[in-house]
Amino acid sequence: MHTEAASRQAGLDSADTTKTSSGIVDAYAPVADQLLRVRARLLELADGQSPFLAELLVHVLDTTGKGIRPAITLLSSWFHPNDGTRAETMAVAVELLHLASLVHDDTVDNALIRRGKATVGSIWGRNAAVLVGDFIFATSAVFVCDTGNVRVIRRFSETIRELSSGELDEMAGAYNYRGTREDYFKRIYGKTASLFRTSSESGAVLSGVSDDQVSALNDYGYNLGMAFQIADDILDFQGSAEEAGKPVGNDLSQGVLTLPAIIAIERNPEDNPVIALCRRPGDPEVLAAAVELCQDSSVMDEASAVADRYTWLALESLAQLERNTARDSLEELVTVLVGRRS
Amino acid sequence: MHTEAASRQAGLDSADTTKTSSGIVDAYAPVADQLLRVRARLLELADGQSPFLAELLVHVLDTTGKGIRPAITLLSSWFHPNDGTRAETMAVAVELLHLASLVHDDTVDNALIRRGKATVGSIWGRNAAVLVGDFIFATSAVFVCDTGNVRVIRRFSETIRELSSGELDEMAGAYNYRGTREDYFKRIYGKTASLFRTSSESGAVLSGVSDDQVSALNDYGYNLGMAFQIADDILDFQGSAEEAGKPVGNDLSQGVLTLPAIIAIERNPEDNPVIALCRRPGDPEVLAAAVELCQDSSVMDEASAVADRYTWLALESLAQLERNTARDSLEELVTVLVGRRS
Known part of the structure; x- marks a missing residue:
């Protein structure tokens, strides 16, 4: 489920390691003031709403992380002279869309904790979580409308569609050992890279740069998003349960076959503990053997090489x-x- | 919950009585061909999607009712010469938005049946229902973008926001006997009248009529939506359980205080079985007494008079x-x- 990726993102977003966190803050430097305004506008959203809705919104908005996506939108608007107003509005929208998707992901996954706080569903019930997620999705769309740019508005709606279809594909593909790399890439595009791409592309379009430059920033967002998700899926097999704050091999334990598992299957399609796990979900010994196979250094290296390729493409853009x-x-x-530079 | 209203709507939509159904078909006559095209475009949405998503979409789209909202959009575009293309696109969008909201309502209410068919949640689980609802919301927004009209696009996003906040208000207001008529009107605007209003207003705007005429059609949709929901809330207290296909007083049994209950409280704020029910939810004897009070002919008459007022305003528009x-x-x-003409 998305939670695996999302909770890693949450980790990155909310400063689980000082190194990563300070790195992000440094990278944001040119748009630090703009990000503060974006943050202030997010917190204003609860104003004037009914008490119950306001309480839900304050709770969700207060879990805002480091704002990777709004930062990308703002930075992507810096390649053509403009007053930054529309990019700031768009940055509010992309962060809201991300938050709405997290609320619905937590609902789908019955998650209890998000960024160290109890989830909406665990406090007010899943019903309230579904509706407040809808409200935040719709509010994000209202912000995009304020940019007045139909191309950006349309792309934004397509992103919501891709996010949900990516999640549905993941759900449908659970324990399916016949899934290919292409299926995997399509899924992670929908659930992660689509919004990264929209974040950079919209900043570019709204600044008024040439089509070539829009295209370069679009590619940047897409490739960074793909690399980010693959790195996240690799991380799921690394470190100890204590370090990660959740069991190693969490994706696999839920039947989600990410790149390392797919590579492991490709290498031995006949006798393979990952396939055995798909046939006997829940067997702890089979799971342990499957996780161990994915952790094999040559599997990890091959998966990292795929992430590196996307990283390289992002930098090329x-x-x-x-x-x-x-x-x-x-x-x-x-x-x-993504942690490395090729 | 919305289901009460929605299942009544579903009843109206899907021909529960020959009289109502044939009446609707007659009223649609000028746009009958356009509605067929809208219906065909809805059914095409599953084409090219992943097998799982396609299966979910076919299931949801196959439950499409009589299409009150798209008919209103199409008819509202007939007051200025235009080729009807944009109104048809918009009609697809309003029907999709309605369907998405029904999918999420059923998820919130754990409903098993919708329009005589098992709900998405009851077949594929609530998780799939949340995500396919998101997908349909987003798809509706993509259709609106195809109209190219930012005013209409923005109003559409606001409608999704009002739908979800209306539902949240209803959830928060359950068993709250201090709720006023104004609270009630705000709630039913959000959950029903907002989309009726958007259906008529968008048809008008896209046809290119004058602001005065847009305003008249906006008022029409708003007032019809309010009258429709109040009539629905009155119906909840009428007839036998067999006729209605669900228990009489279903709203009240779930703590949803609609206009008849509010009128009953206004008349006797001291000693009142409706208030007693709010203090002791679930007590069957108290519920029976509360329902009986709401069914009092003078309470029903006063509630009907409120619906009539909106009906009259719709006709005046x-x-x-x-x-x-x-x-x-x-x-x-x-x-x-709404069943009557004042």
Whole structure:
């Protein structure tokens, strides 16, 4: 489920390690003031609402993380002179969309904790969580309308559609050992890279840059999102349960076959504990053997090489843009979020 | 919960009585061909999707009712020469929005049956229902973007927001006997009248009529939606359980205080079985006494008078428009849906 990825993101977002956190803050430097305004506008959303809705909104908005997506939108608007107003409005929208999707993911997954706080569903019930998620999705769309740009508005709606279809594909593909890399890439595009792409593309479009530059920033967001999700899926097999704050191999234990599992199956499609797990979900010994196979250093290396390829493509996309502070920051963000530079 | 209203709507939509059904079909006559095209476009949505998502979509789209909202959009576009293309696209969007809200309502209410068919949640689980609801919401928004009209797009997003806040208000207001008529009107605006209003207003805007006429059609949709919901809430206290297909007083049994209950409380704020029910939810004897009080003919008459007032306002709004076939149909629709003409 998305929670695996999302809770890792949450970890990154909310400063679980000082190193990552300070790296992100450094990368945000050019847009630090703008991000503060975005944050203030998010917190204002509860004003004037009914007491119950206001309480739910304050709870959700207070879990806002480090704001990777709004930062990408703002930085992507720095390649053409503009007053930044529309990019700021868009940055509010992309963060709201991300928050709405987290609320619904937690509902789908029956998650109890998000970013160290009890989830809406665990406090007010899943019913309230479904509805407040809808409200935040709709509010994000209202913000996008304020940009007045139909191309951006349409792309935004498509992103919500891709997010939900990515999650549904993951649900449908659970324990399906016949799933290919292409199925996996399609899924992680929907659940993660689509919104990264929309974050960068919309900032670019709203700033008024040329189509070539929009395309470069679109590619940047797409490739960064793909690399980010693959790195996240690799991380799920690394470290100890204590370090990660959840069991190692959590994805696999829920039948979600990510890139390492798919590589492990590709290497031995006949006799394979990952396939055995798909046939006997829940067997702890089979799960342990499957996780161990995915942790094999050559499997991990191959998965990392795929992530590196996307990382490289993200950096290549940036190379097509004029060099400025924002480009340096977007480059820095790749390193901080994905952890390596090819 | 919305289900009470929605299942009544479903009843109306899906021909529970021959009289109502044929009345609706008659009222649709001018836009019958357009509605067929709208229906065909809805059914095409599953094409090209992943097998699981396609299966969910076919199930949901196959439950499409009589299409009150798309008919209103189409008829409202008949007051200015235009080729009807944008109104048809918008009609697809309003029906999708309605369907998405029903999917989430059923999820929130754990409903098993909708329009005589098992709900998505009862077949594939609530998790799939949340995500396919999101997908349909987003798809509806993509259709609205195809109209290219930012005013309409924005109003549409606001409607999704009002739908969810209306539902949340209803949830928060359960068993609250201090709720006023104004609270009630705000709630039913959000959960029902907002989309009726958007259905008529968007048809008008997209046809290119003058602001005065947009305003008249906006008022029409708003007032018809309010009258429709109040009539529905009155119906909940009428007839036998067999006729209604669910227990009489179903709203009240779930703590939802609709207009008849509010009127009953207004008349005797001291010693009142409705208030007693709010203090002791679930007591069957107290519930029976509360339902009986709401069924009192003078309470019912006062509630009907409120519905009549909205009905009258809806018809008054139409009187500001030139008389044509569409206006006759919109007038007929008021009679068919709300059942009386003041």
